[in-house]
Structures are given as structure tokens and as C-alpha cells.
Amino acid sequence: MRASGQKEIDRAVEEIEGNMCDILDKYVDKNADGVCVQASTLGSLEALLEFLKESKIPVVQVAIGPVHKNNVLKA
Numbered sequence: 001m002r003a004s005g006q007k008e009i010d011r012a013v014e015e016i017e018g019n020m021c022d023i024l025d026k027y028v029d030k031n032a033d034g035v036c037v038q039a040s041t042l043g044s045l046e047a048l049l050e051f052l053k054e055s056k057i058p059v060v061q062v063a064i065g066p067v068h069k070n071n072v073l074k075a
Contacts (some may be wrong), residue, residue: 003056016042023049027059032059036075 003009019042027049037052037059039045045064051058063071 016070023062027053028062029058030060032060032067034060036061036063036071038063038071040065 003012023042023046035052035057037045037048039048042064045062049059049062061074
């Protein structure tokens with residue numbers, strides 16, 4: 001799908017930001033020890049986080065995109 005104007009882009013950004021906030025609220029506990037999770041897409045991130053939740057593995061950080069050296073050092 002391609003955005004045809006700035007209004008559609010702004011709406012898409014708001015939707016994605018809302019989805020990320022929902023994911024952070026539901027799956028991430030920054031007060032515990034746990035794993036850092038990074039995935040290539042929002043859907044794959046959510047699927048992985050659901051699996052970790054069912055497996056009772058705490059998550060302290062999430063990200064979307066390719067893994068870089070900084071991500072590994074942070075983890």
C-alpha cells in the first residue's frame with residue numbers, strides 16, 4: 001500500500017506509534033531482568049513477544065529493524 005499524501009502518512013505514523021505503545025504496555029517490563037527482542041516487522045515482533053510471554057520469559061527492550069553492533073552491545 002502506498003500513501004497518496006501527507007495526511008495518509010500522518011495517519012499511518014499515528015497508527016504505528018499506537019501499536020508500538022500497546023506492545024510496550026503489554027509485553028515489556030523495564031523493572032525486571034529479561035531479554036532484548038528485535039524483529040524485522042511489527043507483526044513478527046508481536047508474534048515473538050506473545051511466544052515469550054507464554055513461555056514466561058521477561059522482555060526489557062524491543063526494537064524493529066536490522067540488528068547492529070550497538071544493539072548487541074546494549075543487550
